Amino acid sequence: MSALNIKKGSSSHSAYDLRSALSEVEESHTLAVIVENEPGVLARVIGLFSGRGYNIDSLTVAEVDHTGHRSRITIVTRGTPAVIDQIEAQLSRMVPVHAVHDLTVEGPSVQRELALVKVRGKGEHRIEALRLAEIFRANVVDSTLESFVFEMTGTPEKIDAFVELMRPLGLVEIARTGVAALARGV
Amino acid sequence: MSKQMTGAKMVVQALKDQGVEVVFGYPGGAVLPIYDELFLQNDIRHILVRHEQGAVHMAEGYARSTGKPGVALVTSGPGATNAVTGLTDALMDSIPIVVLTGQVPTFMIGTDGFQEADTVGITRPCTKMNWLVKDTAKLSETIHQAFHVATHGRPGPVLIDIPKDVQFATAEYTPAEKAKVSHYQPRTEGDPAQIARLVELMEQAERPILYTGGGVINSGPRASQLLRELATETGFPVTSTLMGLGAYPASGKNWIGMLGMHGLYEANLAMHGCDLMINIGARFDDRITGRVKDFSPRSKKAHIDIDPSSINKVIHVDVPIVGDVTKVLEELLRQWRARGSRTDQRGLAKWWKQIDEWRAVKCLSYKPSSTTIKPQYALERLEALTKGMDRYICTEVGQHQMWAAQFLGFEEPNRWMTSGGLGTMGYGLPASIGVQIAHPDALVINVAGEASWLMNMQEMGTAMQFRAPVKQFILNNERLGMVRQWQELLHGERYSSSWSESLPDFVKLAEAFGCKGIKCDDPKDLDDAIMEMIRHDGPVIFDCLVEKHENCFPMIPSGKPHNEMLLSADAEAFRSGAVLV
Numbered sequence: 028m029s030a031l032n033i034k035k036g037s038s039s040h041s042a043y044d045l046r047s048a049l050s051e052v053e054e055s056h057t058l059a060v061i062v063e064n065e066p067g068v069l070a071r072v073i074g075l076f077s078g079r080g081y082n083i084d085s086l087t088v089a090e091v092d093h094t095g096h097r098s099r100i101t102i103v104t105r106g107t108p109a110v111i112d113q114i115e116a117q118l119s120r121m122v123p124v125h126a127v128h129d130l131t132v133e134g135p136s137v138q139r140e141l142a143l144v145k146v147r148g149k150g151e152h153r154i155e156a157l158r159l160a161e162i163f164r165a166n167v168v169d170s171t172l173e174s175f176v177f178e179m180t181g182t183p184e185k186i187d188a189f190v191e192l193m194r195p196l197g198l199v200e201i202a203r204t205g206v207a208a209l210a211r212g213v
Numbered sequence: 214m215s216k217q218m219t220g221a222k223m224v225v226q227a228l229k230d231q232g233v234e235v236v237f238g239y240p241g242g243a244v245l246p247i248y249d250e251l252f253l254q255n256d257i258r259h260i261l262v263r264h265e266q267g268a269v270h271m272a273e274g275y276a277r278s279t280g281k282p283g284v285a286l287v288t289s290g291p292g293a294t295n296a297v298t299g300l301t302d303a304l305m306d307s308i309p310i311v312v313l314t315g316q317v318p319t320f321m322i323g324t325d326g327f328q329e330a331d332t333v334g335i336t337r338p339c340t341k342m343n344w345l346v347k348d349t350a351k352l353s354e355t356i357h358q359a360f361h362v363a364t365h366g367r368p369g370p371v372l373i374d375i376p377k378d379v380q381f382a383t384a385e386y387t388p389a390e391k392a393k394v395s396h397y398q399p400r401t402e403g404d405p406a407q408i409a410r411l412v413e414l415m416e417q418a419e420r421p422i423l424y425t426g427g428g429v430i431n432s433g434p435r436a437s438q439l440l441r442e443l444a445t446e447t448g449f450p451v452t453s454t455l456m457g458l459g460a461y462p463a464s465g466k467n468w469i470g471m472l473g474m475h476g477l478y479e480a481n482l483a484m485h486g487c488d489l490m491i492n493i494g495a496r497f498d499d500r501i502t503g504r505v506k507d508f509s510p511r512s513k514k515a516h517i518d519i520d521p522s523s524i525n526k527v528i529h530v531d532v533p534i535v536g537d538v539t540k541v542l543e544e545l546l547r548q549w550r551a552r553g554s555r556t557d558q559r560g561l562a563k564w565w566k567q568i569d570e571w572r573a574v575k576c577l578s579y580k581p582s583s584t585t586i587k588p589q590y591a592l593e594r595l596e597a598l599t600k601g602m603d604r605y606i607c608t609e610v611g612q613h614q615m616w617a618a619q620f621l622g623f624e625e626p627n628r629w630m631t632s633g634g635l636g637t638m639g640y641g642l643p644a645s646i647g648v649q650i651a652h653p654d655a656l657v658i659n660v661a662g663e664a665s666w667l668m669n670m671q672e673m674g675t676a677m678q679f680r681a682p683v684k685q686f687i688l689n690n691e692r693l694g695m696v697r698q699w700q701e702l703l704h705g706e707r708y709s710s711s712w713s714e715s716l717p718d719f720v721k722l723a724e725a726f727g728c729k730g731i732k733c734d735d736p737k738d739l740d741d742a743i744m745e746m747i748r749h750d751g752p753v754i755f756d757c758l759v760e761k762h763e764n765c766f767p768m769i770p771s772g773k774p775h776n777e778m779l780l781s782a783d784a785e786a787f788r789s790g791a792v793l794v
Contacts, residue, residue: 049529067333067334067337067343067345074338109525112525113522113526116522116524119522120366120520120521120522122341122362122395122397123342125396
């Protein structure tokens with residue numbers, strides 16, 4: 028995206044018309060894939076990525092419509108514009124796939140990830156960890172005399188930043204959900 | 214009144230409702246209830262194969278020669294794994310087939326039970342869609358849906374895995390018309406605006422070419438008819454991929470021959486030099502494009518394909534048209550006629566003159582011999598002696614396949630069955646049986662190489678048992694010819710494991726199967742021998758001993774562009790260095 032000087036999510040029109048399909052620059056895209064909630068559908072989607080050599084940076088999946096049997100898979104992937112187009116086309120033609128949305132080009136979107144971060148420390152380190160958690164609006168969900176588990180949601184970048192700050196303060200373990208994303212507005 | 218029945222009966226009922234007349238299969242523990250139901254009825258004919266791979270290729274041959282989906286029925290575990298090659302073959306060539314597999318009972322799944330395999334897991338990447346049905350109540354609907362998916366959009370193989378207890382259990386049968394209509398409804402109408410753009414380009418083109426593929430055949434006979442109208446009304450030259458042969462007749466005025474790695478000189482140079490390429494139902498396969506960077510560098514390209522993922526996958530095109538070939542060609546012709554469109558006559562005349570100059574190279578010429586049968590000669594004679602007959606041709610994979618594509622002429626679609634995408638040696642013999650079962654009175658010939666043919670030769674037993682009078686025309690060079698050719702041209706003539714040692718005596722083999730064997734090694738006897746094969750009422754194994762070191766030309770070494778084609782005369786001057794795929 029940066030190579031073409033288009034601000035991410037700045038246009039509500041299809042950005043495919045703006046960028047060169049032949050560009051060799053890799054871009055990160057967030058795809059929302061609405062699928063039939065049936066056995067094997069996730070394996071099918073993941074198999075497409077591994078079988079055709081596409082990247083998965085993050086993947087989340089859960090049922091979002093129980094009566095309609097729909098699940099939403101959110102995939103963050105990387106590739107040249109041609110590869111991203113291929114990924115969308117390949118996903119779209121799968122029988123159990125109902126819709127594919129490229130949230131990166133379809134307009135502004137909200138992207139959030141949840142992380143649980145365990146930090147061990149005493150004294151100054153412990154106080155500093157708590158202070159930083161407050162700045163990042165992370166909640167303490169477990170506490171012992173020498174450890175905390177923080178819960179925070181935010182963009183992946185914000186979680187990265189928080190994790191980096193916790194590292195010297197006694198970071199023990201991290202669990203991240205991967206990105207969930209929705210288009211802004213209706 | 215609801216109709217209660219067992220899962221096994223449902224399978225047979227659903228197949229009948231789908232109009233299935235023939236099932237190719239092999240029984241085993243996990244499908245015995247279904248075989249029991251097949252035994253109790255007379256509407257569906259069961260063809261007992263000798264190996265499950267054969268069953269799937271037969272279903273493919275049946276499908277490709279009729280346009281209807283082919284059906285195979287195999288057991289769990291090894292039955293299913295043996296079907297994998299056929300499924301992959303059908304996926305690559307977009308052939309609609311429905312494969313039913315037995316599975317261990319639901320309560321045993323995951324316990325490494327006897328003949329258990331994760332069939333849906335194994336076949337997920339090689340089917341268009343597959344299902345494991347764990348509830349009898351959903352079985353009939355799933356089967357109807359499977360037929361819908363296999364035959365709609367870009368056709369392909371589907372698989373239904375049915376545990377044994379699901380076959381025994383009873384539930385209500387859902388008839389086809391009441392089955393939940395699948396949400397799977399791919400777009401078939403092309404965008405009229407894009408078609409209008411193409412019409413404009415066609416009016417301006419000076420060096421146009423119609424590059425057609427298997428999609429024309431898959432779209433049905435009407436598509437071939439429309440293609441012929443388009444070619445006649447525009448005067449544009451027509452070339453085709455291996456998969457599309459027959460959509461436009463080989464005797465047609467605009468036909469310039471097959472393109473691709475072993476395509477004709479004039480076809481490949483026309484692709485390279487054209488200014489407008491109209492891809493109709495082909496997919497820019499690497500055997501067609503050669504080096505992508507240098508593929509047809511000066512042309513505008515339009516691509517008609519029912520599968521959106523085929524468009525811009527390999528070659529970036531200027532006019533993408535997603536839709537079914539029949540519907541798109543209908544709209545294209547409608548617009549062309551409505552606008553009173555004219556082609557650039559002067560440009561076209563010059564283009565055809567150029568093509569005729571390329572044609573004059575006579576790229577298929579070979580050195581004749583009065584003592585040895587040249588494989589090209591054998592096919593020329595086969596063509597001459599069977600032309601005009603109600604003829605279907607299958608092939609195996611290798612040199613003989615390319616020679617068959619070069620030297621046999623196809624006038625109609627669905628008359629040519631060959632493994633294009635996957636390149637499956639062992640495809641032709643079972644495919645020919647599938648074709649013959651569908652067309653009992655036709656002349657069905659499998660042009661084979663001896664090495665490919667041996668891969669599924671057990672199916673001669675099937676041909677005998679079901680009186681399928683298939684003619685196995687084996688061009689026997691006692692070599693893995695195409696491998697040998699590449700080793701000669703690209704691997705310093707080191708013939709690593711590329712000769713057929715310890716071959717059977719094919720005539721004796723034929724006798725062992727109880728069919729007719731013919732051997733011919735003299736060009737003078739060839740015509741009589743071919744006629745003997747055609748006239749024989751029953752399966753024939755024809756052992757045609759041909760020149761052992763003949764190479765197949767023209768050839769575009771992989772990784773080379775179209776204009777760096779090797780003709781037979783250049784072969785000696787060729788130096789290796791191509792990227793080999």
